[in-house]
Amino acid sequence: GESVGLHLPTLSVQEGDNSIINCAYSNSASDYFIWYKQESGKGPQFIIDIRSNMDKRQGQRVTVLLNKTVKHLSLQIAATQPGDSAVYFCAENRSGGSNYKLTFGKGTLLTVNP
Amino acid sequence: DTEVTQTPKHLVMGMTNKKSLKCEQHMGHRAMYWYKQKAKKPPELMFVYSYEKLSINESVPSRFSPECPNSSLLNLHLHALQPEDSALYLCASSQEGGGGSPLHFGNGTRLTVT
Numbered sequence: 459g460e461s462v463g464l465h466l467p468t469l470s471v472q473e474g475d476n477s478i479i480n481c482a483y484s485n486s487a488s489d490y491f492i493w494y495k496q497e498s499g500k501g502p503q504f505i506i507d508i509r510s511n512m513d514k515r516q517g518q519r520v521t522v523l524l525n526k527t528v529k530h531l532s533l534q535i536a537a538t539q540p541g542d543s544a545v546y547f548c549a550e551n552r553s554g555g556s557n558y559k560l561t562f563g564k565g566t567l568l569t570v571n572p
Numbered sequence: 573d574t575e576v577t578q579t580p581k582h583l584v585m586g587m588t589n590k591k592s593l594k595c596e597q598h599m600g601h602r603a604m605y606w607y608k609q610k611a612k613k614p615p616e617l618m619f620v621y622s623y624e625k626l627s628i629n630e631s632v633p634s635r636f637s638p639e640c641p642n643s644s645l646l647n648l649h650l651h652a653l654q655p656e657d658s659a660l661y662l663c664a665s666s667q668e669g670g671g672g673s674p675l676h677f678g679n680g681t682r683l684t685v686t
Contacts, residue, residue: 492674501576501662501677502615547614558603558628558666560675562614 470569477535479566481548484529490551492560493522493533497544505533505546535568543570575599576678578663584684587653593681595646595663604646605675606638607662615662615677621646653685 471477483491489510494502508515508522508531515522521534531548545567549560576597585591595604603622607615620628621640635657637649646663660682664675 490672494677499679501578501664501679502675504674504676507674558605558620558622559617562616565612565614 467564468567468569470571471538473538473540473570473572475538477533477538477542477568477570479533479535479546479548479568481531481533481563482529483531483548483550483563485550485552486526486529488550488552491522491524491531492549492551493520493531494547494549494562495542495544496547496565502547538568538570540570540572543568576663576665576676578661578678578681580681581679582682582684584686585650585653586686587655589653590649590651592650593648593661593663593683595648595678596644597663597665597676598644599665599667599676600643601665601667601676602643603666603668604640605664605666606636606646606648607664607677609660609662609680611659619648650683653683655685658683658685 492507493505495505496502506517506520506522508524513524519536523532535542545565547565548563551560579594605620606618608618609615617630618632619638624640624643635652639647660680662677662680664677666675667673
């Protein structure tokens with residue numbers, strides 16, 4: 459089975475609220491994580507990444523948190539906007555395996571209500 | 573707009589047809605990828621090229637044949653496909669192995685096999 463999964467398959471929020479999308483991984487050797495946003499009819503779009511030597515990384519309106527103790531990754535979106543509506547995937551690269559193989563989680567559908 | 577360009581955007585083909593999907597990037601990336609994505613599922617890795625050489629084949633059936641003519645181009649040749657091969661085919665590139673840098677995806681080719 460997949461080692462990268464999500465706690466919630468769907469998330470609905472009000473415009474302006476903060477969103478938190480979660481991801482669990484099972485391989486403690488994973489050392490690089492990426493969040494992607496995929497809008498309908500488009501390919502996955504890179505949002506933010508984080509390496510295992512970090513706990514937190516911030517971008518524009520987004521923050522990724524990594525908790526290696528419980529093997530948990532989250533994406534926080536501040537002041538969520540309708541344009542943030544999409545499917546969000548986390549992906550992990552497992553150290554020791556091929557550097558080229560990213561494993562994707564199942565995805566969370568984020569719906570932003572105006 | 574994505575910096576990875578895929579053509580065609582849509583393709584309908586019969587099971588006896590031969591067709592090709594094309595991908596192009598001009599970011600100087602040395603790794604290129606083919607992924608397959610079914611509806612409401614995460615992308616699944618098919619092939620990886622590193623420095624124009626095939627480095628990973630995820631046990632993909634031989635009716636899919638990849639080709640990397642140069643560092644900017646990636647093709648996927650299709651022959652004798654089955655209806656279950658209908659999916660979104662995504663091309664991606666990265667600066668180095670996926671363990672060190674994020675993959676940049678194109679918007680995909682929506683393939684329908686009749």
